Amino acid sequence: MKRNTRGERPSGCPSQDTVDGEMEKLRLKRDIGFFSTGCLIAGSMVGSGIFMSPQGVLFYMGSIGGSLSIWATCGFVSTLGALCYAELGTSIKESGNDYIYLLRIYGQFPSFLCIYLNVFLLIPASNAAIALSFSQYVANPFYQNCSSPETVVKLIAILCILVVVTINCFDVTVATRVINTFTVTKFIALLVIIVGGMVMLVNGHTGHFQNAFQGTATGYGAIGIAFYQGLWPYDGWSSANYVTEELKRPEVNLPRALMIAVPLVTCLYIMVNISYFTIMSTAEMLASGAVAVSWGSRVLGSWMWLMPLSVAMSTFGCINGGFFSGGRLYYVAAREGHLPAILSMIHVRRLTPSPALIFTAISSIILIIPGNFSSIINYSSFCTWTIYATTVSSLLYVKIKRPDIPRPYKVPIIVPILFLIISVYLVLAPVIDSPQIEFLYVFLFALSGIIVYIPFVHYKLHPEFLQKATLHLQLLLEVAPTERFQDDK
Incomplete structure (x- = not known):
């Protein structure tokens, strides 16, 4: 290549x-300052996950107390990961995130597998999951007394992908305006949910929190999959590492922004879940096709239409941002010879990375057709945490074997060790306790990367x-x- x-x-x-x-x-x-770095991280983390994953976490944990514990622990795990990536980002001041760190520390083969999984699986899977959540909230108001038909949901998701890729191929300015406009809606929607729930809680609606831990799951496999569902909304804490070359004083601003943005989002997510559980019982949560819409019908009354509209706009902006930012990873990988050159080319008049965008749209649609939100999250999370574990192991390698490398920001060695242990648990526990066919697909796909690497890269x-x-x-x-x-x- x-x-x-x-x-x-x-x-x-x-x-x-x-x-x-x-x-x-x-x-x-280097135009991205401290405030913009924090906004980039927080904005990348807050997307469609908080409107879809609460049901998945509750389903696998079995109780309100267990679910809230997972959400809080996910924030703690994300903070550990952010600390590790802050040291990597200030030591290797190149854009590219996991890919560039593995390339500079471990070499060609691990970095190729990383980009191979990202480009052909993780990025399309993320887009597919967000598009499905968008379509669920668009379709739900039309099927209030029953579940939205799967065919309708998938057709709307595919249409969403086609609209987003058209916008991004047409003009960069239009795409950025869509991002800026729709980013505001996600925070407005969350603020409405938090305030509404707090008002109800203060007025004495605490019945659902009695015996909060009754029925909590104890199997390590179920807990591992619950973590998959909970950690996906937190994904994005390493987004600033994709643009390290554009950060002002990354050795200072990157760690500070991470340490403010990640705990802030953690508090936001916990408060949103408390609001959900204040209004709805566990049975009502699990039966809901769109939890935020169900919440809105109980709290907002005739204004409940604001929730599906806000969530749909939020998820649409999120997927548009994913398409917009994905080009950097394609460019860096193609620059290193790990992807076909066509994926790093741009339109001669519109100056947009249309080949990469079209490829991403096609691969996202392919995943939408046979998949569903939960299964996509499970196998993409399995793959994501495999990459996280490998990347953090490279940080440990540098700390032990190459202590002479300048590192403006350092974390205690216990932090990457603890994060690595958690990552390995998240990779192995679901496979051992409750193996699913999605995990086999990811393993076989990784093996296909070896077949591609040997002739075309090596x-x-x-x-x-x-x-x-x-x-x-x-x-x-x-x-x-x-x-x-x-x-x-």
Whole structure:
């Protein structure tokens, strides 16, 4: 998956020597300050998960007390991970998150598997899960007395993906405006839920919290899957590590922003769950097709339509942001020769990364068709925590074997050790106690990455037909390597 060097470069593009010279001169601007870093982290964490996952956590834990314990523990685990990634991000000041850390510490093969799983599974799975939550809240008002038909939910999810990819392919400015506008709605929706629940709680609606731990699950497999459901809404705490090269004073601002944003979101999530449980019993929560809509029908009365609208706007903005930011990872990986060059190219007029966006949309739709929200979260979480465990093990390796590497920010070694133990538990416990077919799919998919790595990355094989396919795709999609536009500046 090496860049085409055999004559197929479109007319007008600079030579490879010129490109390399320009790449040495170009640097990303450090324009993201402390406040923006915190907003990026918090905004990436708060998405559709808090509107969908409470039911999953409750289902596997079996009680209100157990569920709230999972949400609080998930915040603690996320904080441990944020501390570890803060040290990695201030030691290796390159964008790319897990991928770049594994590349610089462990080398080509682990980093390739990381990007392979991210690009072909995790990013599409995240988009699919968010699109399904969006469609659930859009469809629910039309099927208030019964569950929304699965076909309707999936068709709306696919339509959501198509609209988002069209927006992002059309214009970067439009995409960013959508992100900014819809980000506000998610916090408004959560604030309404928290305030409404607190008012009811103060007025004496505490009956659902009696015997809160009765029926709590004790099996380590069930608890592990409950953690999958609870940790997914927290995912995003490492989002600033994708843009480290653009952070102002990352050695100072990155750790501070993480230590404010992650605990803040933890408190927000716990208060939202308390509000849910104040209004609805466990049976009502589990029977609800869209928990925030059910909450709104009981608290807001004739204004209950605000909840599905707010949640739908929130999830739509979240998936739009995922499409928008995913391009950085594609670019970094393609720059290192780990992805086809076509995925790092941009449209010659609109200057949008349309090949990467179209590929992400297709792969997301493929996951939507056979899957459901819960199963997608389970196998994507299994894969995510495998990557987290590997990345944090690289931090331990550096601490022990390469203590001479400058590290402006350091965490006590017990922090990565504890996080690694938790990560290994989250990977192994569900597989051992309650194996599911999704885990086998992820394992087989990882094995397929080895098959791809050996010829295309290790031996740098670039068959003629792939070069021709790249050229035809460039002509069809009207895209070209980004170096062309860098050279024109």
